[in-house]
Amino acid sequence: MRIGPLEVDPPVVLAPMAGVTNASFRTLCRRFGAGLYISEMLGARAIVENHARTLQSAEFGENEPIRSIQLYGIDPATVAEAVRRLVDQDQVDHVDLNFGCPAPKVTRHGGGAALPFKWRRFESIVTAAVGSAGKVPVTVKFRMGIDDDHLTFLGAGRISEAAGAAAVALHARTAEQL
Numbered sequence: 518m519r520i521g522p523l524e525v526d527p528p529v530v531l532a533p534m535a536g537v538t539n540a541s542f543r544t545l546c547r548r549f550g551a552g553l554y555i556s557e558m559l560g561a562r563a564i565v566e567n568h569a570r571t572l573q574s575a576e577f578g579e580n581e582p583i584r585s586i587q588l589y590g591i592d593p594a595t596v597a598e599a600v601r602r603l604v605d606q607d608q609v610d611h612v613d614l615n616f617g618c619p620a621p622k623v624t625r626h627g628g629g630a631a632l633p634f635k636w637r638r639f640e641s642i643v644t645a646a647v648g649s650a651g652k653v654p655v656t657v658k659f660r661m662g663i664d665d666d667h668l669t670f671l672g673a674g675r676i677s678e679a680a681g682a683a684a685v686a687l688h689a690r691t692a693e694q695l
Contacts, residue, residue: 518552521654521683523583523611525552530686533558533587533613533658535620540578553583558615561590561599575608585611587658589618590642591628597645604653614646614682616659616673619692630660630692633669640676647681654683664693 518528531538531546533555543554556575563571577584586609590596596614603609616639618629633639647655657677662668670687677685 520553520611520656522652523553523654525583527552529553531555533615535618539574540576540581543581544578547580553585553611554581555585555587555611555613558587558589558618561588561596562592564588564599564602565595575603577608583610584608585613587613587615588646589615589623589628591626591632591638593638593641593645596642597649600646600649600653600655604650609653611654611656612646612650613656613658613686614643616657617686617688619660619695624692631663633659633673634663634667636672636676639673640680643677643680643682655681656684656686657682658686658688660688661691664691667691 518525527550529551531551531554535558538555538557546554559571559574575586586603588596588599600612616629616632623629624631643657659670659673661670674685
């Protein structure tokens with residue numbers, strides 16, 4: 518499987534999990550043979566504001582062949598700046614945007630799984646991230662939608678493709694289903 522210039526072999530991805538997929542956990546999981554290991558979800562704003570704990574979470578182990586970070590953000594300019602910093606400082610080989618988090622602390626601010634419902638903002642964020650990433654591939658993770666009455670996945674996929682995302686990942690449940 519290819520994501521932009523990256524070869525993901527075997528075509529198995531360790532899903533990013535907030536507070537779980539840190540460098541130590543990724544190292545432990547590497548023994549079981551996935552092709553891509555994505556960091557825990559990090560806030561774009563925290564990266565831009567140089568929060569020490571977030572920057573520590575953005576570090577990689579020496580044996581990580583593909584440095585992959587998942588970002589969360591609700592402001593296109595902030596997401597763009599976070600991606601630009603990560604790329605300019607040669608910290609990443611891949612950026613994954615999280616639009617799948619169903620946690621109320623994220624969705625109540627319009628982020629995570631709630632964001633694809635706001636088509637224009639979603640499109641602005643994906644476009645800004647891809648534009649700031651240069652040759653670094655950007656992928657987009659999203660859910661089926663908010664609930665069964667508000668499905669957004671087809672639109673989110675089309676917008677992501679048009680914005681230049683290298684791939685999408687569909688979490689095949691709604692935010693309501695957690």
